[in-house]
Amino acid sequence: MSHKTIINIGPFHPLQEEAEFFQLHVDGETVIDVDVRLSYNHRGIEKLDESKTFDQVPFVVERVCGICSASHPLAYVQAVEEIAHVDVPERSLYLRTIVNELERLHSHLLWVGLAGHFLGYNTVFMWAWKYREPVMDVLETATGSRVNYANAKIGGSRRDISDEQLREIDKVVGELHRPLDMLTNAVLDDPVLHARLKGVGILSPEAAKAYGAVGPTARGSGVPIDVRRDDPYAAYDLVDWDVVTAPGCDVFGKAVVRLLECYEAIKIIKQCIKQIRPGEIDAKVESIPPGEGIGRVEAPRGETFHYVRSDGSNRPVRHKIRAPSYVNIPTFKASCIGQQIADVAITLAAVDPCYSCTERMCRVVDADTHVQVYQFADLVRLSQQKTDRMRRS
Amino acid sequence: MALTTWALRKSLWVYHVNAGACNNCDIEVLALLTPRFDIERFGMILVGSPRHADVLAVTGVCTRQIMPRLQEVYMQMPKPCVVLAIGACANAQGIFTEAYHMGAAVDETIKAVDPSAIIIYVPGCPPKPEAMIAAAVKGMEFLKTL
Amino acid sequence: MSVTQTGIDVPLMGFVGEVLERLGDVVVAVEQCEPRRGIARVDPARTVEAAERMFAMDGSRLVTATGLEVRDGIDVLYHWALEPQGVVVTLKVLATRPDLTLDSLANVLPAANWIERELHDLLGANFRDHPDMRRLLLDDTWPEGLHPLRKSFDQIKDRPPLPANQSPPDVDVDVKAHRGDHS
Numbered sequence: 001m002s003h004k005t006i007i008n009i010g011p012f013h014p015l016q017e018e019a020e021f022f023q024l025h026v027d028g029e030t031v032i033d034v035d036v037r038l039s040y041n042h043r044g045i046e047k048l049d050e051s052k053t054f055d056q057v058p059f060v061v062e063r064v065c066g067i068c069s070a071s072h073p074l075a076y077v078q079a080v081e082e083i084a085h086v087d088v089p090e091r092s093l094y095l096r097t098i099v100n101e102l103e104r105l106h107s108h109l110l111w112v113g114l115a116g117h118f119l120g121y122n123t124v125f126m127w128a129w130k131y132r133e134p135v136m137d138v139l140e141t142a143t144g145s146r147v148n149y150a151n152a153k154i155g156g157s158r159r160d161i162s163d164e165q166l167r168e169i170d171k172v173v174g175e176l177h178r179p180l181d182m183l184t185n186a187v188l189d190d191p192v193l194h195a196r197l198k199g200v201g202i203l204s205p206e207a208a209k210a211y212g213a214v215g216p217t218a219r220g221s222g223v224p225i226d227v228r229r230d231d232p233y234a235a236y237d238l239v240d241w242d243v244v245t246a247p248g249c250d251v252f253g254k255a256v257v258r259l260l261e262c263y264e265a266i267k268i269i270k271q272c273i274k275q276i277r278p279g280e281i282d283a284k285v286e287s288i289p290p291g292e293g294i295g296r297v298e299a300p301r302g303e304t305f306h307y308v309r310s311d312g313s314n315r316p317v318r319h320k321i322r323a324p325s326y327v328n329i330p331t332f333k334a335s336c337i338g339q340q341i342a343d344v345a346i347t348l349a350a351v352d353p354c355y356s357c358t359e360r361m362c363r364v365v366d367a368d369t370h371v372q373v374y375q376f377a378d379l380v381r382l383s384q385q386k387t388d389r390m391r392r393s
Numbered sequence: 394m395a396l397t398t399w400a401l402r403k404s405l406w407v408y409h410v411n412a413g414a415c416n417n418c419d420i421e422v423l424a425l426l427t428p429r430f431d432i433e434r435f436g437m438i439l440v441g442s443p444r445h446a447d448v449l450a451v452t453g454v455c456t457r458q459i460m461p462r463l464q465e466v467y468m469q470m471p472k473p474c475v476v477l478a479i480g481a482c483a484n485a486q487g488i489f490t491e492a493y494h495m496g497a498a499v500d501e502t503i504k505a506v507d508p509s510a511i512i513i514y515v516p517g518c519p520p521k522p523e524a525m526i527a528a529a530v531k532g533m534e535f536l537k538t539l
Numbered sequence: 540m541s542v543t544q545t546g547i548d549v550p551l552m553g554f555v556g557e558v559l560e561r562l563g564d565v566v567v568a569v570e571q572c573e574p575r576r577g578i579a580r581v582d583p584a585r586t587v588e589a590a591e592r593m594f595a596m597d598g599s600r601l602v603t604a605t606g607l608e609v610r611d612g613i614d615v616l617y618h619w620a621l622e623p624q625g626v627v628v629t630l631k632v633l634a635t636r637p638d639l640t641l642d643s644l645a646n647v648l649p650a651a652n653w654i655e656r657e658l659h660d661l662l663g664a665n666f667r668d669h670p671d672m673r674r675l676l677l678d679d680t681w682p683e684g685l686h687p688l689r690k691s692f693d694q695i696k697d698r699p700p701l702p703a704n705q706s707p708p709d710v711d712v713d714v715k716a717h718r719g720d721h722s
Contacts, residue, residue: 040458041413042676044492046661047687047694051491060488066417066519082576110420113427129427147417147519212600212650224623225600231575231625294576294618294627305618307605322603330653457702458678464705493687493694494678496701505704 004032024336024344031339034332049319054080054154054288057316061306064321066147067110070096070103071299072306072321074152078233079295079308081154084288090235091279092156094272097235098169099143099151100297101265101272105173106135107300108258108265111349112183115255118345119196120384124186131179138169156282170273173266180266184259192390197252200339201347204249207334212327215302216261219245220254227298239271251346288312299324342382398473398539401447404436405533407477408446408470412463412499414453417519418480422450430522437529443469448532451499454482454489460496464506473539475511475532476503479525481518488518511535554624558596565589570631577628583641586632590617590644590651593630598622601650606662608690612636613664617644617651634664643669661688678702 005026025033045064049057058073065072074096081088109132116124136146142161143149150158161169187193203213208221218225226243228236244260246253290312297304302324309318336347411419425432426439440446443466455463467476476499481487483499496502503510513535515528549569551559555577559569565585571578581589593599600620607614612635619628634641643666644651656675658664663686666672677687680702686692 040462041411041453041456042458042494042678043413043454043456043489044494044687044694045489047692048489048492051694063415063417063488063518066415066420069415069417126428129424130429133424133427133429146521147421209600210649212602214600225598227625229625230622231627292578294629296620296627303602303620305602307616307618309607318605318607320603320605326603326653327650330649333649456678457680461702461705468705491695493692493698495698502704506706 024341026341029340029342031336031341031344034336036329036332046319046321049316051315053314054310054316057319058153059150061321062148062150065323067107068103068299068301068304068323069147070100070149070151071297071304072323073150074100074234075295075297075304075306076308076319077152077154077295078297079293079306080288080310081285082293082295083291083308083310084154084285086155086283086285088156088283089280091160091276092281092283093235093238094276095157095161095281096152097239098161098166098269098272098276099139099149100234101269102135102139102142102169102173103149104265104300105176105262105269106132106139108262109135111258111300112187112255115346115349118349118383119193120387124183127179128183131176131183134172134175138165138172141165141168153282154288155285156280160281166273166276170270173269176262176266180259180262187255187259192387194252195390196343196387197250197255197346198248199250200343201251201335202249203331203335207331211331211334213302213331214324214327215298215300216254216257217302217328217331219243220251220257221249222247222253225303227296227303231296233295233297235272235275236268238275239268241268241271288314301325302328342386345383395539398536401473401536401539402533405447405475405529405536406440406445407437407448407450408440408443408466409450409452410463410466412451412453412459412483413456414480414482418452418483421519421522422452422479422525425522425525430526432526432529435526435529435533443467444471446470446474448475448477448529450477450479451483452479453499454486454492455496455499455502456494457496458494460502463499463502467503467510468506472507473511473536475513475536476500477513477515477525477528477532479515479528480520481516484514484516554621555626555628558621558626558628561596562589562592565592575626577626578631579628580631580633583632583634586642587644587647589630590648593619593628594648596621598624601644601648602627604651604654604658606658606664606688608662608688609633613639613658613662615641615658615664638665639663640665640667642667645669645671660686662686663689 006023023035024031045060049060052060058076061072061076062069109128113125113128140146142165143151203221205221205223208218208223222245224243224245229243241264244257244264246256288310290310292309295306304324305322307320308316311317336344339347409422424430449467449470478484478499486495486498489495500512513528513532515524517524549572551572553574555572559566559577559579565581565588566579567582568580598621602618602620605616612633615632615634617630632641643655645655655666655669659672660674660676682699
């Protein structure tokens with residue numbers, strides 16, 4: 001029996017800088033097409049930046065996305081530094097690396113928690129977010145805010161981190177090892193999670209390339225791309241670390257990549273703290289010459305790309321921002337089709353869109369009668385029930 | 394005290410709307426649920442439908458596309474209800490005031506459909522979770538005076 | 540500085556030079572060739588061919604496209620990343636006034652789908668044979684033909700009127716009306 005239905009997810013579903021509205025076309029239980037409508041979160045930042053001076057723009061771009069609020073300003077200042085040919089002091093490079101890796105830690109822990117929630121493991125949600133709090137605390141002591149760090153400025157860093165704070169960061173990330181072991185083992189050893197995540201939401205390496213997928217979404221499909229290694233910025237070429245990939249191409253692979261990247265982040269932070277030397281943190285840039293520059297940063301979700309064009313005045317002529325999810329969301333077209341509805345929630349979550357607001361306004365509408373059949377909460381419930389069934393059998 | 398306000402004094406249920414925020418306020422709202430801040434000790438939980446909620450927590454600037462939809466959500470809520478405008482953007486559009494895709498500010502948008510709406514402003518970019526707890530407690534105190 | 544001049548030809552060197560050489564005659568001028576960055580201008584009639592040649596290279600990936608309003612039209616900058624060499628090669632294509640039309644890459648390259656829709660929304664560039672040219676970023680009530688990223692658009696003065704408010708519900712929602720004397 002064929003019964004086609006349209007499922008609306010959204011619009012209250014922000015993803016990086018864009019909230020969006022998904023329409024899943026389903027036939028019975030199987031997804032046959034995905035459509036996305038953006039605009040809900042479009043604020044016009046690129047135009048706004050043209051009215052700001054070069055120094056003001058970092059504060060706007062860190063509000064592109066609250067979770068990548070260290071990556072966006074860094075990508076922007078790197079683009080401007082490329083135009084002005086600035087040599088950034090070494091201490092500042094280390095400071096940037098430390099803040100960016102702390103951001104990656106908190107972002108990945110956030111994702112692990114939300115993924116747990118969608119699968120009906122609310123304990124994982126609570127525990128992951130509990131262990132995320134110490135990371136937020138050290139970010140607050142080091143930069144002054146839990147989430148908007150205002151860390152990078154053109155030519156260096158806005159604020160130094162004292163030795164005492166560095167020791168505190170070292171201690172806190174060292175203590176994260178044990179909870180991370182626990183979470184990783186919980187994911188790697190749980191037969192139900194294997195059953196729920198393996199072979200779900202397959203994104204082949206070819207599709208990843210065609211859609212231009214980046215970050216853990218691509219690395220979970222075995223594509224070893226990472227801006228930190230390929231186009232090193234900050235202090236990533238001064239420390240020793242590995243690019244994590246997983247071969248599965250499925251949601252499980254993406255989860256593994258994120259968990260293992262937490263260990264790499266700890267490794268990077270610890271080395272930075274060991275190697276950092278006292279010194280200047282600001283190159284004191286006077287003016288920006290005409291030209292065009294590109295800044296690339298590996299944000300927790302993938303490559304953040306900024307293009308800045310200057311005409312020699314004190315404002316950018318054009319500032320193009322490309323957040324990682326902009327290329328990762330269209331991969332749903334490749335990974336969701338053929339899935340069951342109960343698996344959609346976790347497949348969408350695997351790309352790590354911010355799900356904080358997704359939990360409502362999702363409706364399943366009968367395509368013939370337009371009668372509402374499901375709420376998004378029901379989708380999550382379906383997903384949780386499936387886990388429950390597997391756990392019992 | 395009417396029965397509806399008497400029933401509203403405890404266990405406020407919150408429905409959270411992102412009206413074009415940068416996710417900062419949203420993750421802080423979500424952090425309220427987790428062990429460190431644990432807002433459930435006040436009987437507050439996030440619910441999945443505006444029809445079940447007593448509090449509408451709004452984050453973000455209210456973009457043009459969101460504007461009518463935010464009003465729709467507000468009208469679906471049982472009255473009386475409280476609106477929590479969380480963060481600088483929801484208070485007065487913050488840093489994005491000049492951008493072209495802004496709708497009316499959150500309070501104006503809601504007052505266009507209900508001039509007597511109760512709006513609690515939580516300033517900050519983003520407000521700390523402690524500030525949100527303080528706002529929620531103030532909201533509860535206010536409801537007792539109705 | 541004019542971007543429409545056909546370029547200061549620079550010597551090709553390093554990996555970027557190799558990439559630009561392999562693109563062959565679709566490149567009409569090379570504007571920059573540095574160890575990690577390259578900028579080349581491409582014949583507008585052969586955009587798809589250039590994209591296909593880039594896509595066929597190992598480790599190439601379309602990062603995004605930037606639209607720039609210039610005197611003669613809209614410059615579309617396709618940014619290609621090549622991994623693991625970590626270089627970004629930018630291919631510039633000029634869509635000339637008045638029709639501002641280029642060939643769409645979306646049929647050969649899914650990654651170009653959204654960005655072309657975005658360029659159409661924000662700058663008014665048109666893409667021939669795009670499979671799905673619906674509005675992507677601007678809201679439903681935004682007037683057709685008004686493009687916010689154009690230099691002539693003032694983000695405060697030229698804002699279109701706000702969408703209409705929803706009609707208030709028929710029931711009286713005044714909280715004071717709920718205040719009884721039962722306490």
